[in-house]
Amino acid sequence: xxxxxxxxxxxxxxxxxxxxxxxxxxxxxxxxxxxxxxxxxxxxxxxxxxxxxxxxxxxxxxxxxxxxxxxxxxxxxxxxxxxxxxxxxxxxxxxxxxxxxxxxxxxxxxxxxxxxxxxxxxxxxxxxxxxxxxxxxxxxxxxxxxxxxxxxxxxxxxxxxxxxxxxxxxxxxxxxxxxxxxxxxxxxxxxxxxxxxxxxxxxxxxxxxxxxxxxxxxxxxxxxxxxxxxxxxxxxxxxxxxxxxxxxxxxxxxxxxxxxxxxxxxxxxxxxxxxxxxxxxxxxxxxxxxxxxxxxxxxxxxxxxxxxxxxxxxxxxxxxxxxxxxxxxxxxxxxxxxxxxxxxxxxxxxxxxxxxxxxxxxxxxxxxxxxxxxxxxxxxxxxxxxxxxxxxxxxxxxxxxxxxxxxxxxxxxxxxxxxxxxxxxxxxxxxxxxxxxxxxxxxxxxxxxxxxxxxxxxxxxxxxxxxxxxxxxxxxxxxxxxxxxxxxxxxxxxxxxxxxxxxxxxxxxxxxxxxxxxxxxxxxxxxxxxxxxxxxxxxxxxxxxxxxxxxxxxxxxxxxxxxxxxxxxxxxxxxxxxx
Amino acid sequence: xxxxxxxxxxxxxxxxxxxxxxxxxxxxxxxxxxxxxxxxxxxxxxxxxxxxxxxxxxxxxxxxxxxxxxxxxxxxxxxxxxxxxxxxxxxxxxxxxxxxxxxxxxxxxxxxxxxxxxxxxxxxxxxxxxxxxxxxxxxxxxxxxxxxxxxxxxxxxxxxxxxxxxxxxxxxxxxxxxxxxxxxxxxxxxxxxxxxxxxxxxxxxxxxxxxxxxxxxxxxxxxxxxxxxxxxxxxxxxxxxxxxxxxxxxxxxxxxxxxxxxxxxxxxxxxxxxxxxxxxxxxxxxxxxxxxxxxxxxxxxxxxxxxxxxxxxxxxxxxxxxxxxxxxxxxxxxxxxxxxxxxxxxxxxxxxxxxxxxxxxxxxxxxxxxxxxxxxxxxxxxxxxxxxxxxx
Numbered sequence: 009x010x011x012x013x014x015x016x017x018x019x020x021x022x023x024x025x026x027x028x029x030x031x032x033x034x035x036x037x038x039x040x041x042x043x044x045x046x047x048x049x050x051x052x053x054x055x056x057x058x059x060x061x062x063x064x065x066x067x068x069x070x071x072x073x074x075x076x077x078x079x080x081x082x083x084x085x086x087x088x089x090x091x092x093x094x095x096x097x098x099x100x101x102x103x104x105x106x107x108x109x110x111x112x113x114x115x116x117x118x119x120x121x122x123x124x125x126x127x128x129x130x131x132x133x134x135x136x137x138x139x140x141x142x143x144x145x146x147x148x149x150x151x152x153x154x155x156x157x158x159x160x161x162x163x164x165x166x167x168x169x170x171x172x173x174x175x176x177x178x179x180x181x182x183x184x185x186x187x188x189x190x191x192x193x194x195x196x197x198x199x200x201x202x203x204x205x206x207x208x209x210x211x212x213x214x215x216x217x218x219x220x221x222x223x224x225x226x227x228x229x230x231x232x233x234x235x236x237x238x239x240x241x242x243x244x245x246x247x248x249x250x251x252x253x254x255x256x257x258x259x260x261x262x263x264x265x266x267x268x269x270x271x272x273x274x275x276x277x278x279x280x281x282x283x284x285x286x287x288x289x290x291x292x293x294x295x296x297x298x299x300x301x302x303x304x305x306x307x308x309x310x311x312x313x314x315x316x317x318x319x320x321x322x323x324x325x326x327x328x329x330x331x332x333x334x335x336x337x338x339x340x341x342x343x344x345x346x347x348x349x350x351x352x353x354x355x356x357x358x359x360x361x362x363x364x365x366x367x368x369x370x371x372x373x374x375x376x377x378x379x380x381x382x383x384x385x386x387x388x389x390x391x392x393x394x395x396x397x398x399x400x401x402x403x404x405x406x407x408x409x410x411x412x413x414x415x416x417x418x419x420x421x422x423x424x425x426x427x428x429x430x431x432x433x434x435x436x437x438x439x440x441x442x443x444x445x446x447x448x449x450x451x452x453x454x455x456x457x458x459x460x461x462x463x464x465x466x467x468x469x470x471x472x473x474x475x476x477x478x479x480x481x482x483x484x485x486x487x488x489x490x491x492x493x494x495x496x497x498x499x500x501x502x503x504x505x506x507x508x509x510x511x512x513x514x515x516x517x518x519x520x521x522x523x524x525x526x527x528x529x530x531x532x533x534x535x536x537x538x539x540x541x542x543x544x545x546x547x548x549x550x551x552x553x554x555x556x557x558x559x560x561x562x563x564x565x566x567x568x569x570x571x572x573x574x575x576x577x578x579x580x581x582x583x584x585x586x587x
Numbered sequence: 588x589x590x591x592x593x594x595x596x597x598x599x600x601x602x603x604x605x606x607x608x609x610x611x612x613x614x615x616x617x618x619x620x621x622x623x624x625x626x627x628x629x630x631x632x633x634x635x636x637x638x639x640x641x642x643x644x645x646x647x648x649x650x651x652x653x654x655x656x657x658x659x660x661x662x663x664x665x666x667x668x669x670x671x672x673x674x675x676x677x678x679x680x681x682x683x684x685x686x687x688x689x690x691x692x693x694x695x696x697x698x699x700x701x702x703x704x705x706x707x708x709x710x711x712x713x714x715x716x717x718x719x720x721x722x723x724x725x726x727x728x729x730x731x732x733x734x735x736x737x738x739x740x741x742x743x744x745x746x747x748x749x750x751x752x753x754x755x756x757x758x759x760x761x762x763x764x765x766x767x768x769x770x771x772x773x774x775x776x777x778x779x780x781x782x783x784x785x786x787x788x789x790x791x792x793x794x795x796x797x798x799x800x801x802x803x804x805x806x807x808x809x810x811x812x813x814x815x816x817x818x819x820x821x822x823x824x825x826x827x828x829x830x831x832x833x834x835x836x837x838x839x840x841x842x843x844x845x846x847x848x849x850x851x852x853x854x855x856x857x858x859x860x861x862x863x864x865x866x867x868x869x870x871x872x873x874x875x876x877x878x879x880x881x882x883x884x885x886x887x888x889x890x891x892x893x894x895x896x897x898x899x900x901x902x903x904x905x906x907x908x909x910x911x912x913x914x915x916x917x918x919x920x921x922x923x924x925x926x927x928x929x930x931x932x933x934x935x936x937x938x939x940x941x942x943x944x945x946x947x948x949x950x951x952x953x954x955x956x957x958x959x960x961x962x963x964x965x966x967x968x969x970x971x972x973x974x975x976x977x978x979x
Contacts, residue, residue, distance in 0.1 A: 303749075305749050378935065382934070385938075386748065387752065388938070390749065390752060391886065391890055391934050392935060394883050394887075395928065395930030396927065398924075398926060398930070399931075402920075402924055514880075518757055518879065521753045521756070521757070522753070525750055525753055525754070560764050560765055563757050563758075563761040567741075567754060570744065570746060570754070571743070571744050574745060574746055
């Protein structure tokens with residue numbers, strides 16, 4: 009038995025030595041790895057095959073990787089020539105009409121040619137696949153994984169390293185260390201360090217194990233928390249084997265990493281709170297102007313937002329691959345510019361402006377057509393605009409379909425980074441900064457321009473403003489268009505983070521009204537404060553109570569809060585009885 | 588509005604009541620199904636549903652038309668009443684459900700027996716609803732208590748006008764979200780449905796359907812008479828005074844908040860009773876009945892029919908719902924356009940609704956006559972155009 013084993017080993021060693029010597033003899037050109045692979049494929053001995061495959065880790069040859077992957081799936085073929093020579097081949101992915109493909113010879117990467125020099129074609133079903141065993145497939149997989157550590161994309165390298173580290177296989181250690189010496193990307197370096205420590209953590213010797221555990225804690229390695237916890241359970245069940253020192257180190261590291269995650273969660277919650285608050289703020293700002301300043305209850309406010317979202321959808325279509333919709337039952341197809349990349353990304357800037365203009369136009373129509381007759385009857389403006397909202401919703405449904413439409417984020421808004429394990433999306437950062445931008449813009453407009461002065465004058469005392477020569481009718485029109493335009497921009501913004509569908513407006517309208525009432529009517533600062541408060545409270549309550557219950561509690565809290573301050577957080581002082 | 592019961596209105600109400608309470612049920616019961624005059628049980632049940640909506644509309648009218656409080660949460664009270672009776676009907680299914688269990692199907696489905704093992708899966712607050720009379724009491728009490736608490740909070744801090752509308756909308760929205768949750772023990776988004784018996788009788792038999800219809804009609808008549816009486820008393824006078832100028836009433840020494848609270852609770856009870864009759868006839872109640880949109884729709888019925896008048900809301904509720912039933916079959920796609928534009932049109936051009944149309948025509952006629960006259964004396968026309976009073 010022992011003798012047989014020894015013999016096998018010797019044979020393996022000899023084969024490996026032959027392969028290795030051939031490697032040194034002929035130099036490090038890419039064909040070398042191909043030859044090793046070709047030799048391994050046709051090798052009779054299983055162990056020799058494995059040794060051969062393991063050689064391939066340092067290869068960076070595309071063909072070798074492809075061939076290995078194909079081998080694992082049984083798509084690598086061995087062609088036996090008339091001279092009884094075995095040639096491992098790979099079939100080209102392009103097939104001709106009979107399903108045949110050209111064959112690539114692994115040994116040199118050339119297409120297999122017939123006597124006359126033409127490329128030979130093969131049918132996959134005619135060929136014999138190279139033998140595989142489960143052990144072989146496993147080895148190939150490991151090799152491919154290690155091979156992935158040499159991927160030119162840092163992200164792919166990192167993922168490969170993380171995956172390999174979690175296997176805690178000591179065989180990989182030398183590979184990690186070798187890679188660490190040449191790695192330049194900081195993230196991959198960190199991942200390598202984590203992988204090394206994680207692998208060492210599984211070591212039998214406490215002298216290697218304990219520093220690794222402490223190092224993982226120092227690294228705040230969130231990926232290894234699960235392994236640390238599992239190990240602690242094992243260790244506490246058998247303290248004699250693992251020793252107190254290890255258990256202490258484990259506990260310290262776990263506490264440290266959990267602390268790190270806790271901070272990440274706090275920052276994540278605050279960030280999400282800010283982002284929700286910004287969404288509410290953007291949505292409510294237009295309402296703060298139409299309702300707060302003008303006293304008009306526009307129940308179609310949500311639908312005006314949806315106008316903005318659909319405008320973004322249309323602009324996207326025009327910039328991209330074109331769009332189709334039906335206008336009063338007539339299908340209309342608009343051919344797009346077919347832009348990609350930066351050109352396509354620019355659509356969003358155009359969409360922001362277009363949605364402002366479109367929504368402002370809708371607002372203007374609404375004001376001229378309906379609302380101007382109802383300034384003295386605010387309750388009835390509520391009813392009439394609700395009718396408008398029903399009509400608009402149905403128009404969306406007829407024009408763009410009842411299903412949600414897809415609005416793609418421009419590349420600079422998709423993606424995210426993680427802070428202590430909490431994802432922070434670029435689109436949310438954009439929403440927050442956009443909210444700041446339009447609030448500041450609105451503030452400047454209301455306080456620094458003559459239109460703003462007129463708006464405030466009309467809102468404070470319509471008759472007096474009219475007496476001193478302000479054209480109140482025109483100011484009303486402009487104010488309503490401004491409020492609607494802001495709603496349209498809000499809708500364009502929302503298209504980046506929420507679904508765009510006919511009922512988009514309905515999901516925001518109640519919240520928006522509550523925020524304006526809570527903040528104090530006619531007060532932009534109040535609207536900002538109220539949306540911050542509601543957004544934050546919602547996000548803080550959500551993990552404990554779930555989204556729906558959290559929302560219910562916030563609504564209840566607002567109703568109770570208004571008991572204490574019936575006019576909202578910030579009260580506009582007035583001598584009139586109805587305040 | 589005159590204090591007495593004018594003869595003409597008496598005649599109209601009498602004829603309508605006779606048609607609704609005598610003729611239609613008789614046509615259902617005593618004519619053969621193939622007769623041209625036959626009213627099918629299905630239609631009768633449908634009319635019964637309209638009548639319960641009319642009760643809801645009367646409650647809204649009492650609140651909005653007479654007191655000037657626009658609540659966008661009346662459907663919440665309607666649904667609360669409906670849920671209270673629905674709970675009883677749910678328990679009366681017994682073992683006739685899909686799962687053949689002692690508890691309602693949805694409780695088996697949502698694994699309540701594991702949550703409430705000591706009662707065999709029935710949440711404790713469901714137990715008293717085994718008694719019909721308790722459920723009937725709750726139909727009144729639950730909406731009243733909710734309305735009292737909310738109204739007390741709102742009127743105490745003088746929340747009025749559009750702010751009250753927005754808050755009541757938020758209330759019904761919050762409740763709607765709550766009822767959509769499965770762990771709120773009221774069946775989640777499926778609500779309560781598949782009822783089998785009421786007071787021991789088969790709920791789907793023509794006789795019971797007819798009885799339920801008669802109950803709805805009778806109750807509508809009673810509610811009508813009650814509201815008619817209430818608004819003609821001194822209380823009704825103060826109600827209308829609050830609607831027209833609350834501050835003057837307040838400064839005259841009336842505690843307007845208490846008056847408003849009373850009307851609000853009363854309207855909630857009326858809505859709740861309407862809801863309780865709605866449930867056995869429709870055989871289902873779910874949270875979509877209490878969405879803010881439903882409440883707004885109910886307000887539309889009142890606005891279209893004509894508020895500040897007792898017949899208008901009934902005409903509006905029955906008329907619009909009958910039209911809706913027809914339209915959603917015949918041209919469902921266009922229905923939102925119709926109701927939307929109807930709403931805009933009514934608000935802009937018919938502030939007094941259908942019932943106010945004759946008066947509006949008379950005003951227009953008078954104005955035209957005056958314009959013809961004013962060719963000689965132009966000053967008069969200016970006075971005439973301002974005479975068209977619009978309720979606040």
